[in-house]
Amino acid sequence: MTESLNVTVDRREGLAVLYTEGYINNQGGEEIAKLAYKLIDEGYKVLLLNLAGTKIVNSIGISILIEIIEKMIEIDGKLGFCCLTPTIEKTFHIMGLAQYAPIFKDEAAAVAQLGA
Amino acid sequence: MAGAPQQAWDELLTLARDETSDRVLLDRLLDLWRREHGAEAAALYAEKAGLLRQEAAAGSGLPAVFDESSSRPEVGVLRIPGGRLLCLPASAAEAGAGDPLTLLLAATLKNCRLKADLKEQQFQVNYRVVELEALYDVGLAVAATLDLDRLSEEILLRAVSLLDARRGALYVLEDGRYRLDRTFGGEAGGWFDHDHPELRDFLLGGDTAPADLLPAARYLLGVPIQVESGARGLLAVGDKESRRGVGPFLPGDRRTLGLFANQAAIALENARLHLQALEKERLEREMHLAAEIQRQILPKGAPQVEGYAMAGWNRPARQVGGDYYDLFLMRGDRLGVVVGDVSGKGIPAALMVSVLHSALHLLLDQTELGPPLLERLNRHILESSTPNKFITMLLADLDLASGTFHYINAGHNPGLLLRRDGRVEELGASGVPLGLLAGILYQSRFATLEPGDLVCLYSDGITEAESPTDEEFGTDRLLDLMREHQDRPLQELLEAIPAAVTAFSQGSPQGDDQTLVLLRRE
Numbered sequence: 158m159t160e161s162l163n164v165t166v167d168r169r170e171g172l173a174v175l176y177t178e179g180y181i182n183n184q185g186g187e188e189i190a191k192l193a194y195k196l197i198d199e200g201y202k203v204l205l206l207n208l209a210g211t212k213i214v215n216s217i218g219i220s221i222l223i224e225i226i227e228k229m230i231e232i233d234g235k236l237g238f239c240c241l242t243p244t245i246e247k248t249f250h251i252m253g254l255a256q257y258a259p260i261f262k263d264e265a266a267a268v269a270q271l272g273a
Numbered sequence: 274m275a276g277a278p279q280q281a282w283d284e285l286l287t288l289a290r291d292e293t294s295d296r297v298l299l300d301r302l303l304d305l306w307r308r309e310h311g312a313e314a315a316a317l318y319a320e321k322a323g324l325l326r327q328e329a330a331a332g333s334g335l336p337a338v339f340d341e342s343s344s345r346p347e348v349g350v351l352r353i354p355g356g357r358l359l360c361l362p363a364s365a366a367e368a369g370a371g372d373p374l375t376l377l378l379a380a381t382l383k384n385c386r387l388k389a390d391l392k393e394q395q396f397q398v399n400y401r402v403v404e405l406e407a408l409y410d411v412g413l414a415v416a417a418t419l420d421l422d423r424l425s426e427e428i429l430l431r432a433v434s435l436l437d438a439r440r441g442a443l444y445v446l447e448d449g450r451y452r453l454d455r456t457f458g459g460e461a462g463g464w465f466d467h468d469h470p471e472l473r474d475f476l477l478g479g480d481t482a483p484a485d486l487l488p489a490a491r492y493l494l495g496v497p498i499q500v501e502s503g504a505r506g507l508l509a510v511g512d513k514e515s516r517r518g519v520g521p522f523l524p525g526d527r528r529t530l531g532l533f534a535n536q537a538a539i540a541l542e543n544a545r546l547h548l549q550a551l552e553k554e555r556l557e558r559e560m561h562l563a564a565e566i567q568r569q570i571l572p573k574g575a576p577q578v579e580g581y582a583m584a585g586w587n588r589p590a591r592q593v594g595g596d597y598y599d600l601f602l603m604r605g606d607r608l609g610v611v612v613g614d615v616s617g618k619g620i621p622a623a624l625m626v627s628v629l630h631s632a633l634h635l636l637l638d639q640t641e642l643g644p645p646l647l648e649r650l651n652r653h654i655l656e657s658s659t660p661n662k663f664i665t666m667l668l669a670d671l672d673l674a675s676g677t678f679h680y681i682n683a684g685h686n687p688g689l690l691l692r693r694d695g696r697v698e699e700l701g702a703s704g705v706p707l708g709l710l711a712g713i714l715y716q717s718r719f720a721t722l723e724p725g726d727l728v729c730l731y732s733d734g735i736t737e738a739e740s741p742t743d744e745e746f747g748t749d750r751l752l753d754l755m756r757e758h759q760d761r762p763l764q765e766l767l768e769a770i771p772a773a774v775t776a777f778s779q780g781s782p783q784g785d786d787q788t789l790v791l792l793r794r795e
Contacts, residue, residue, distance in 0.1 A: 180458070182439065183514045213430045213457075215437045216400050217514050223396075244410070244431070251406060252399045 162211075164188050166196070172203045172272050174264065178210030186221030193225045193236075202234035205267050209240035219252050226257050239267040281305055295385045296329070302378050304331040306358075309374060312349075312365035317382050319356040328356070328382060335359050353379035355386060404529060407431050411536040419547040425454050428508070428537040433457050435533060436494065436526055438510035439519055442487050445506040445541075454506070459489030467504070476507060478527065487511045494522040496531045498538045505541060508534045560592040560620075567593050567623055570630045575600045578608065578673055582763040586789045588734075588771065594786035595622025596732045597629055606673055609642050612685065612730040612790050613666040616706075621662070622786075628657050629664060629707075642670040644715040647681050647707070651715075654708035663708040667700065667730050676722040676794055681715050683707050686733050689748065691755045693725030700728075727759055728792040734785035738774045746777050763791055 162185030167174040229236040239261040261267035307315040314332030318325040318339045325339040349366025351358040369375045433441040440458030444451040451465045462485025475482040482493045490511020498506040512519035575583045595615035615622040640646040669680035684706035687699035704715040738746040758766035
């Protein structure tokens with residue numbers, strides 16, 4: 158296992174999906190934020206974070222994800238999460254992320270809901 | 274302020290009513306301030322961790338962090354509660370001093386800071402809940418997760434995540450050494466002695482850890498994983514993260530990691546015991562199967578031969594044993610009789626029994642039962658066994674018509690021949706046990722069985738069975754039973770001897786495998 162994070166983006170019609178692989182910590186969170194803000198600048202207002210490749214997230218990573226959520230609210234956009242491990246899903250609920258960014262079991266359900 | 278256009282005030286009023294737009298309100302107010310006071314640029318700074326950091330800016334040219342000692346003359350500085358308002362040029366600040374718009378700006382900044390502090394505190398409270406949940410979850414895993422591998426990974430990932438560490442390692446204690454089980458975020462040393470002085474001090478709270486514990490980490494924190502009966506491993510995390518990079522762990526982190534390790538210890542111990550139980554169960558199943566195979570090797574009954582009665586019996590000390598016997602007809606007019614005892618007990622002895630049985634019957638297809646067969650068997654056993662393994666054996670060939678009983682005793686207990694008139698003859702050794710020496714020659718001896726003569730071949734598990742006072746059952750008791758049952762059905766003697774041995778032992782554990790072969794000419 159590695160502490161670094163890889164993020165790839167799939168740009169679709171009206172929606173961009175970010176796939177993470179690795180640790181969402183300070184570096185990983187910044188990497189996601191950089192890409193998310195770039196996508197916002199490109200005009201994307203709906204983002205989906207697919208965390209299937211992530212087993213671990215820390216408080217710094219969460220605080221950065223909260224900032225991305227705030228940014229999405231600011232631009233009247235939507236952000237969702239999918240494919241979370243049970244531990245990460247529980248953490249997101251406790252930390253309040255789920256209150257502002259819906260969590261979906263799989264990508265298909267997320268795309269169906271966010272894209273609607 | 275009075276000069277501000279109505280449209281601007283309307284916008285500000287709308288923003289003030291919206292709780293989510295404090296930042297936007299601050300930006301708009303600052304921009305209004307800049308325009309009202311003819312400034313090219315204006316920026317607001319709030320005190321944070323001993324520094325004045327920029328919170329909002331209208332226009333450019335002002336620093337991200339303001340250092341009062343290096344203030345430039347062209348920059349105007351206004352002190353406001355909890356921060357500063359800087360502007361370019363400095364002349365714009367004069368009109369701003371005591372201006373209601375400046376006060377409004379200061380109040381909005383303070384409001385923003387309070388909200389940010391509240392948000393941070395809420396975040397910290399929530400994260401404490403995440404920590405407690407992690408402890409609770411690992412506690413639950415005691416009952417739920419018995420997969421040691423999955424549990425170990427979960428424990429390491431949660432420890433790294435909880436402590437905001439960048440890397441970590443889990444070591445398990447095995448045979449007095451800490452063995453690396455897994456790492457996260459970098460390599461680690463393979464193992465450390467349990468009493469490694471530097472490691473021991475480090476786990477007790479010392480600052481210095483062995484260099485290989487988690488080499489990539491600049492800052493380390495480690496705690497032992499221990500249950501009531503002692504240490505089971507250690508958990509180490511490295512490099513505490515913050516938004517500014519990595520640094521040392523905080524004093525409270527040792528306690529958090531320690532609490533987590535205590536919960537993890539119980540979970541790991543539970544999973545380890547479960548694994549052991551599964552392994553024991555598997556071994557028991559295999560032993561059961563081995564015992565079944567061995568039962569197939571031993572004869573299911575004795576040949577029915579007119580003029581003779583014969584029977585065999587075996588009771589291993591464990592599930593499987595190292596004793597062997599066989600009774601078989603050869604060409605219809607001869608009877609083969611074998612009793613053997615492999616040195617040792619349990620699985621190794623049982624495997625040798627299997628080797629002996631196969632080799633003996635293969636050789637019997639090619640050779641007469643006699644010294645040459647035993648010599649070839651000796652060679653085979655010598656080649657097939659470890660140096661300390663040997664087999665004692667009494668092998669006999671009975672001519673059913675004449676009663677001539679040829680026997681070879683390879684280091685086995687002397688068989689007992691009780692004549693009808695009460696005399697006893699011993700069928701003693703005529704060679705060394707099989708598997709000890711190469712090139713051994715065996716000699717055959719014989720006795721003639723007359724009607725009423727009773728032969729008893731046995732293993733030393735019978736005669737050396739011990740009472741609670743360490744007395745051996747002995748051959749005298751065996752002979753007494755033979756005499757007592759000489760004219761009774763043979764089956765009665767076959768049941769009487771084991772019953773007498775069991776009664777003699779009075780519940781003492783059976784120390785050795787027990788085997789009996791009885792043969793009487795009617």
